[in-house]
Amino acid sequence: MSVTAAKGFTASGVAAGIKENGNPDLALVVNNGPRPAAAGVFTSNRVKAAPVLWSEQVLKGGTVSAVVLNSGGANACTGPLGFQDTHATAEKVAEVLGHSAGEIAVASTGLIGIRLPMDKLLPGVEKAAAELTAHGGDKAAIAIKTTDTVHKTAVAQGPGGWVVGGMAKGAGMLAPGLATILVVLTTDADVEAQDLDTALRAATRTTFDRVDSDGCMSTNDTVLLLASGASGVTPPAEEFAEAVREVCADLARQLIGDAEGASKDIRIEVVGAASEDDAVEVGRSIARNNLLKCAIHGEDPNWGRVLSAIGTTSATFDPDQLNVAINDVWVCKNGSVGEDRELVDMRYREVRITADLAAGGESAVIWANDLTADYVHENSAYSS
Amino acid sequence: MSVTAAKGFTASGVAAGIKENGNPDLALVVNNGPRPAAAGVFTSNRVKAAPVLWSEQVLKGGTVSAVVLNSGGANACTGPLGFQDTHATAEKVAEVLGHSAGEIAVASTGLIGIRLPMDKLLPGVEKAAAELTAHGGDKAAIAIKTTDTVHKTAVAQGPGGWVVGGMAKGAGMLAPGLATILVVLTTDADVEAQDLDTALRAATRTTFDRVDSDGCMSTNDTVLLLASGASGVTPPAEEFAEAVREVCADLARQLIGDAEGASKDIRIEVVGAASEDDAVEVGRSIARNNLLKCAIHGEDPNWGRVLSAIGTTSATFDPDQLNVAINDVWVCKNGSVGEDRELVDMRYREVRITADLAAGGESAVIWANDLTADYVHENSAYSS
Numbered sequence A, B: 001m002s003v004t005a006a007k008g009f010t011a012s013g014v015a016a017g018i019k020e021n022g023n024p025d026l027a028l029v030v031n032n033g034p035r036p037a038a039a040g041v042f043t044s045n046r047v048k049a050a051p052v053l054w055s056e057q058v059l060k061g062g063t064v065s066a067v068v069l070n071s072g073g074a075n076a077c078t079g080p081l082g083f084q085d086t087h088a089t090a091e092k093v094a095e096v097l098g099h100s101a102g103e104i105a106v107a108s109t110g111l112i113g114i115r116l117p118m119d120k121l122l123p124g125v126e127k128a129a130a131e132l133t134a135h136g137g138d139k140a141a142i143a144i145k146t147t148d149t150v151h152k153t154a155v156a157q158g159p160g161g162w163v164v165g166g167m168a169k170g171a172g173m174l175a176p177g178l179a180t181i182l183v184v185l186t187t188d189a190d191v192e193a194q195d196l197d198t199a200l201r202a203a204t205r206t207t208f209d210r211v212d213s214d215g216c217m218s219t220n221d222t223v224l225l226l227a228s229g230a231s232g233v234t235p236p237a238e239e240f241a242e243a244v245r246e247v248c249a250d251l252a253r254q255l256i257g258d259a260e261g262a263s264k265d266i267r268i269e270v271v272g273a274a275s276e277d278d279a280v281e282v283g284r285s286i287a288r289n290n291l292l293k294c295a296i297h298g299e300d301p302n303w304g305r306v307l308s309a310i311g312t313t314s315a316t317f318d319p320d321q322l323n324v325a326i327n328d329v330w331v332c333k334n335g336s337v338g339e340d341r342e343l344v345d346m347r348y349r350e351v352r353i354t355a356d357l358a359a360g361g362e363s364a365v366i367w368a369n370d371l372t373a374d375y376v377h378e379n380s381a382y383s384s
Helices: A050-060 A079-097 A118-130 A137-143 A193-205 A237-257 A276-287 A290-297 A303-310 A373-380 B050-060 B079-097 B118-130 B137-143 B193-205 B237-257 B276-287 B290-297 B303-310 B373-380
Strands: A009-014 A026-031 A037-042 A066-070 A104-108 A152-157 A163-169 A182-187 A222-227 A265-273 A323-326 A329-333 A350-356 A362-369 B009-014 B026-031 B037-042 B066-070 B104-108 B152-157 B163-169 B182-187 B222-227 B265-273 B323-326 B329-333 B350-356 B362-369
Touching: A009 A118, A009 A137, A026 A118, A026 A137, A026 A182, A026 A222, A037 A050, A037 A193, A050 A079, A050 A104, A050 A222, A066 A079, A066 A118, A066 A182, A079 A104, A079 A118, A104 A222, A137 A152, A137 A163, A152 A237, A163 A237, A182 A237, A193 A222, A193 A237, A237 A362, A265 A276, A276 A303, A276 A350, A276 A362, A290 A303, A290 B373, A303 A323, A303 A329, A303 A350, A373 B290, A373 B373, B009 B118, B009 B137, B026 B118, B026 B137, B026 B182, B026 B222, B037 B050, B037 B193, B050 B079, B050 B104, B050 B222, B066 B079, B066 B118, B066 B182, B079 B104, B079 B118, B104 B222, B137 B152, B137 B163, B152 B237, B163 B237, B182 B237, B193 B222, B193 B237, B237 B362, B265 B276, B276 B303, B276 B350, B276 B362, B290 B303, B303 B323, B303 B329, B303 B350
Parallel strands: A066 A104, A182 A222, A265 A350, B066 B104, B182 B222, B265 B350
Antiparallel strands: A009 A026, A026 A066, A037 A222, A152 A163, A163 A182, A265 A362, A323 A329, A323 A350, B009 B026, B026 B066, B037 B222, B152 B163, B163 B182, B265 B362, B323 B329, B323 B350
């Protein structure tokens, strides 16, 4: 159902020829109102792709009539000419749909440092516009895939006759401050831009921002939330925020589950922290420890590498009070050997690490992946 | 020549049976004076192994009569009993050599979270003491290897009849704030403890502290510098500091060259930085980018991943002014496409990345390795 689960939206996905292999590579999502509003969250990487710079400006207006997304090229580090390409793409969508270019958001994903083939992309926009339908959400989700093995969509039903739906792509360069992810969420709830922004930021802070597959932050991350108002219902802020959070959490979990080369999804829960910031810092440090990620790949409950990662942070803790559980077996107690590591069953894809700092009552969950030879192979050969 | 290149030192390396495979695993380095003095630098990981906690106390006295080092077990995260084991080891060395335990430094390396087999280690100390000779430096260097494929030693000749020699081990968990490294440097120069400390800190700051093989910081890092005074010469401070830096740089380069699973050594030079701190922050961010490390492994001059890594830092720069060279080809100019990437020859083991922030006159060099399937294999199976 994806981005067309909500009333008031049409979408499409086509093969414009940007990808040399002929796979779908251009998606269009159009907000038909009646009361369009939008919010967006973008990468915190200081090297931002042209479409990010463009869309940040568009979102300041609080209205997005359409989003055009391409895979097959990130249009990042392409200089002023790359920005002109993004501008021309928005102009083309505006022309075809009869809107202003200032209301067209653009998102791109793929290799950095390569200009987009505009001679293919612009005709592709016409093709995508011709194929817009109220059930085109899945086709749009398929067209934004890069190294993703499956397309990702999610839907949450609000209690009052409105829905939040969405699509996402992302498989590598997945890390905090967002990831190489493109996400478009739509809703037919009648919500103003500022309230969309509040709900979206609250949701991404504890979902996409806490996915750390490989520690690498993208230049292109974009998460957009578009409201059409077509249900005629303005839900209570908390109900709406929860539905947005639910869809974001669902999509974030799907991203981790399809990360490049991964064989394990690692749920890292830090408890007993003096502050949420401490919990997040410790969780990220564990998530990024290559030696631990290799050990998890080898189904080795190597808790020493967890302690070593905790020790590099500035969080409040006493080394002699740290406890670590792997799949619920407390293999480390009071900073030293705990229960028998042979009791840990690591055969399944999901691995749960619990780190207890014994320093307070705050907690956080970070999702990561293991590090595998497949990840190395996939990323050694990506552009060559 | 190793730690016995300098006059006034004896050393040995034996197989005590700590390693199950029967390889050498216990080294002893003894300072016979006449004017013994010492300085030490230890891991900045807040989870410190028992021998680190012990040796930090010993070094406060400014005198180290002997260093006992074992491979085959890190004695980290072993609680109060692990600390007792370190204490008992120092007592045993003191007893055999006729010194005070308070002057015996201890260093350990190997798996975290495992008690040392003291029934093998303590007889091993007697055996090592019986084999001490003035040419035992290589045997000592061999006995501290873990996953190292070769032992590492270096020597620098001072202009006035004195030398600085040293040995090092380290192959994984190599990262700033030192690495899983054990280093013992010796000199027959006549230098007081405080001056040794100044020279050692200056040297490690730009050598071992700028090695970042895998982003993982150890619980056991120890770098010791022992002076015997046996040459009778007190060199000028700058001459002495340079000799210490030279030996540290040589050993640090050897560590990178033998890092676990690596096929490329990556020299990252950040230039045009507004401050040295900026240069180091950017260098480390590049060094730790798994996607870039995979690309280098694949001999792919993927400069977009360099820019993406720079963008995550807080250093002063304008994204549109960034320049990147790989093996001297400026593949990125002004934040965009530069010279033809096909010109980059990456066949050799050493790869040079130059990142120009165009924001000032400061610079720094960080050494890293590529990320390979062999690294994953080696670290998936290390403890299981």
